[in-house]
Structure formats: structure tokens, C-alpha cells
Amino acid sequence: MHTDNTIFDDVFRTMLEKMPHLVIPVINEIFHTSYSEEEEIDQYRNEHHTKSGEIITDSYFGICDKLYHLECESRPKGNMSIRMIEYDFAIALENAAHTNETYEINFPHSCVLYLRHTVHTPDVLKVKVNLPDNRHFLYLTPIIKLQEYTREEIFRKRLLFFLPFYIMRYEKELPDLAKNPEKISRLLAEYEKIRFQLKNALPDDRDAAVLTRLAELTERISDYILKSEQTLKERIGDIMGGKVLELETDKILAQAHEKGLSEGREQGLEQGLEKATLRFVENMLAENEPLEKICMYTGCSMPQVLRFKERWIQASHQQNP
Numbered sequence: 641m642h643t644d645n646t647i648f649d650d651v652f653r654t655m656l657e658k659m660p661h662l663v664i665p666v667i668n669e670i671f672h673t674s675y676s677e678e679e680e681i682d683q684y685r686n687e688h689h690t691k692s693g694e695i696i697t698d699s700y701f702g703i704c705d706k707l708y709h710l711e712c713e714s715r716p717k718g719n720m721s722i723r724m725i726e727y728d729f730a731i732a733l734e735n736a737a738h739t740n741e742t743y744e745i746n747f748p749h750s751c752v753l754y755l756r757h758t759v760h761t762p763d764v765l766k767v768k769v770n771l772p773d774n775r776h777f778l779y780l781t782p783i784i785k786l787q788e789y790t791r792e793e794i795f796r797k798r799l800l801f802f803l804p805f806y807i808m809r810y811e812k813e814l815p816d817l818a819k820n821p822e823k824i825s826r827l828l829a830e831y832e833k834i835r836f837q838l839k840n841a842l843p844d845d846r847d848a849a850v851l852t853r854l855a856e857l858t859e860r861i862s863d864y865i866l867k868s869e870q871t872l873k874e875r876i877g878d879i880m881g882g883k884v885l886e887l888e889t890d891k892i893l894a895q896a897h898e899k900g901l902s903e904g905r906e907q908g909l910e911q912g913l914e915k916a917t918l919r920f921v922e923n924m925l926a927e928n929e930p931l932e933k934i935c936m937y938t939g940c941s942m943p944q945v946l947r948f949k950e951r952w953i954q955a956s957h958q959q960n961p
Contacts, residue, residue, distance in 0.1 A: 647864050648755060649698070651804050651857050652712040656683070656699050658927070659850050663699075665798040667708060670751045670782060677798070679703055695730050700748065707731065707748035715756040721765035724750055724781045750781050755805050757785040791830065795837045803834065804857040807865045807876070818869055827872070831879045834858075849923040855880045921948040 655662055660681045668675055682702040699710045709731060713720065732745040754761060765781040786802050787809045794802050810817070810827060817823050835855075842851045859880045866873040924934045925948075934945050 647861070648712060648714050648805070651861060652698060652753075654853075654857060655801055655804070656701075658853055660701070662801040662850075663701075663710070664703070666710075666753075666784075666801050667703065667749075669797055669799060670784060671708075671749055673703075675703055695727055697727050697731070700731060707735070707746065709748040709750040710753060711751075712753045713755065716754060716758065716761045720752060721767050721779075721781065724752065724765060725767050725769075725779045751784060752781060753784045753786060755786050755808055756811070757783075757787065761785065791834060791837070795841055798841065800838070800841060800854060803838070803854060804861045806834065806858070807862045811865055814866070814869065817872065824872060828875055828879065831876050835879055848919060849927065852920070852923065853927075918948055918951070921945060922952050925949055925952050 660683065661677050661679075663681070664675050664677050664679055667673055680703075684700045684702065686697045686700050697709060698712050699708075701708055709728060711720075711724065711727070717723075728747045728750050732747045735746060737744045752765065761783065763783055765783060767779040768776055769779055770776045786805050789799060789802055791806070794800070794806070813823065817827065838851065838854065842854075859877050862876045862880070863873055866876065921934055921940065931942065931945050931949070934940070940948070
């Protein structure tokens with residue numbers, strides 16, 4: 641598989657697998673629904689076996705009593721409309737229901753997310769289906785063009801699912817960026833605002849893992865798009881990969897500082913820092929992240945991480961004897 645497709649597919653599937661609730665605002669945006677972000681999502685297998693072979697879809701899931709199918713493409717493809725009706729028909733056939741003498745199939749609500757698009761990219765994919773009795777119908781698949789969404793829209797509509805791909809809106813400007821300090825400053829300022837707004841969008845302690853993972857995936861796509869711009873890549877990495885991870889400790893450190901001042905003890909700060917670090921480590925352990933990666937993202941030494949892991953395992957055993 642082409643590298644370009646692989647990295648985007650990996651990030652797309654990682655978000656669906658690890659942070660599925662982020663796709664709910666996307667569904668609301670595309671299909672004008674009003675699901676709560678707490679709504680349960682049923683994720684179904686993406687391999688569909690047909691007489692002509694195996695079809696693998698990007699995502700196939702259910703919310704309430706409806707089926708949804710999303711495909712993520714790095715750029716428009718001429719045969720995408722045919723592929724979508726083929727995929728959707730395979731999904732519908734797998735869920736065929738037999739009542740009396742009639743079979744009933746239900747097509748999923750489908751959409752294509754284009755990470756890149758051109759002026760010729762339509763808003764809807766169309767397939768005209770001609771039936772043998774001279775009737776026909778149009779099979780329509782809506783298109784979402786991610787580069788059309790501004791930072792303000794993304795946060796106003798809570799389309800955080802789009803954030804890792806945001807750097808792609810600057811892709812065409814890359815040849816000029818390195819020669820234009822003013823454009824570089826604007827880009828870095830944009831990511832500082834993203835960092836700030838992302839923290840405000842995910843203020844809860846339980847959002848720490850989502851915050852960290854979104855920052856990591858955003859940095860990963862930026863590294864790929866900016867692979868020829870090492871300095872710029874590192875500076876965005878510092879903003880997303882470094883500062884985001886510090887944000888979750890700010891509140892705890894402030895509380896610890898107040899506690900230390902009120903009680904006249906400096907250890908309040910140390911306790912707060914250890915508590916914040918432990919929370920990060922626990923979140924990453926729960927996601928089965930490698931210990932080396934935990935060290936890199938938290939700044940802890942390997943012995944410290946091992947000590948935190950031992951405490952986390954003991955706490956888990958106590959909660960689930």
C-alpha cells in the first residue's frame with residue numbers, strides 16, 4: 641500500500657478505535673442528526689465477503705438503530721462513486737432480513753471524507769441505477785472536504801476528529817513557507833491557538849488520554865506533511881507533542897501550590913506533580929503503550945515508570961480482586 645494512504649488510514653482507524661466518540665459530531669455534521677457524544681457506538685467488522693472477493697471498508701458502525709459507513713480518502717478518485725455503492729450493497733446484504741416471502745435490505749448512511757480536494761471535486765457522488773422495468777434512481781453519497789473547515793468551525797462544531805489532518809490545508813504553501821518568516825509565524829500561532837482551544841474543548845480529567853492521543857496523531861500527520869521542513873516540523877512538534885502534555889498538570893499544580901502555601905509546605909507542589917505524572921502514566925499503561933514511549937512523553941526515567949506501573953497494577957487488583 642502507498643505510504644501516503646497508510647499514514648492517513650492508520651490515523652483515521654486509530655481515532656475510530658481509540659476515540660470513537662469523536663466521530664459522533666462528524667455524523668451530526670454530515671447527516672444533520674443530533675446524537676449526544678455519550679451515545680453508544682457499535683463498531684462492526686470491516687471485512688465483507690462477496691462472490692467477487694473480499695471488500696474492506698474504512699469504518700462501519702451503528703448508532704441507535706442506524707448504520708453508518710465512512711470512507712477516508714487522501715484525494716479524489718474517479719471510481720469512488722462505484723466503490724461506495726459496492727461497499728454499501730455488501731453491508732446491506734450481510735444484514736438482509738427475511739419476512740414471509742420478502743427479503744429486506746437496509747443500506748447504511750454513507751459518506752466520503754476527502755483530506756484533499758480540487759475545484760472539480762463535487763459535493764455529492766452520484767450513480768444512476770437503471771432498473772429493467774425502465775425505472776431508475778440516483779444513489780447519492782455526500783462528500784466532506786476537510787480542508788474547507790476552518791479552525792473556528794472545527795471547535796465550534798466539535799469536529800475534533802478533523803484536527804490531526806488540519807496541517808494539510810497548508811500543504812500547497814509549503815514551498816513558500818520556508819522562505820517567508822511571516823507565514824511561518826502565522827502557522828505556528830495557529831497551532832498555539834489549536835493547543836489552547838483543544839485544552840478548553842477537553843477540560844475533564846477523563847479527557848487526558850484523548851488530549852494526549854489527539855496531540856500525538858496531529859504531530860504524526862504534521863511530521864509526514866512537513867518531512868522536508870525539519871525546523872518547522874520540530875517547532876510544531878514542540879507545540880503539540882510537548883506543551884499539550886504539560887497542560888493537564890497545570891490545574892493540579894496550581895491546586896497543589898495553593899495547598900502548599902496554605903499549609904506552609906512546599907511538598908504540595910511535589911505531590912501535585914507526582915499525581916499529574918501518575919495520571920499520564922496510568923492512561924498510557926491502560927492503552928498498552930510501550931514503556932519507552934511513556935518515558936519519552938512524560939519525561940520520567942524507566943525506573944520511575946516501572947514504579948508507577950507497579951502501583952497501577954496493585955490498584956487494579958484491589959479494584960478487581
